[in-house]
Amino acid sequence: MPEDVASIDSLKGTSVNLSYLDLGGLGESTWWRYVVGVVTICTVFISCSFFLCFLILIALFSIHGVMPKIDEATGQIIGLHPMANYVAVNIPSWFLCLSTLLIVRFLHSRPVLSLITTTDKFNWRRLAFGAIAWFCLAGAAGIVGWIVFPHSYKFVPPGAEFFLYLPVVLFFTPLQCLAEELFFRGYLLQALGKWVRNIWFASALNGLIFMVPHLHNPEVSYGMLPMAICYFGIGFILALVTLRTNGLEVAIGVHIANNLFDALILNDVRSALTTESIFVCLSGHPWYEVAVIVVVGAVFYWLTSRYLLKR
16 A cells, blocks of 8 residues: 555556555555644644633623532533533534544545545445434334333423424534544544554454543443443444445444434433433443443444445
8 A cells, every 4th residue: 555645536447446444545644644633633622622611601600690510420511501511512523523624635635535435425325224223223222221121211201392402403413423433433543544454453443542532421420341341332333334334424324323312312311412302311221231232233233244245
């Protein structure tokens, strides 16, 4: 694989068959550019997050005359409407998405589409497959959880609040999921491809990277080890199907379906993204969640291999 390649188009008509990991070598791909890229993207995201939180705190202080506090259990600002908290948590993901795309286009001098696929177009069918399959598997796991732990689930009939949240969730959640996928399974996974060629090892490393920032989520209070395994498992399976399908579309679909299911169908009382969902999980069962990730991940990988990788 050449050190620097101008674009995907430059390899069309040749004998070179690009894999998803090969895309990390396109354009200007020296190691220091990836270091600069990661530092820049993370700095932009963290700075925007803190700046937005600062503006909200100042606004609330000017209204109420006292500095509001942050709930240690959920990480949300006390006194701020849950929907406003939800929007505030999601807005920084726009900057994560934009900074990732700009870094790829201008620092690495390669097409932004190369962050997603080895082909010349986005595969919407694969996104739909990932979203529908994962949503159905999550629903099945939710039913089993309700049967095993009936007292841990509360049914909340959809009311005005639910339908008020609905368009907000449908707008912000896909953008937030897209941003995370572009950064974690796009930029970082392709960067790993510069040095790691085994897809299982690359997926494991990507799972560890994905796990670390999510350990700050309030759900971790249910148990550090099992929740760490859950976050690692999600990152691992998303990276694996990305590498197996040579594209990010399936992972984007899975991520969107997973977060929409959590936000609208079955949310947790300690969720970092509080919404009005139809069911609420009142108490976590972290080792059951580990089992769910293992089983659902294995079944989803089989479905992907069966229906998307047919020769």
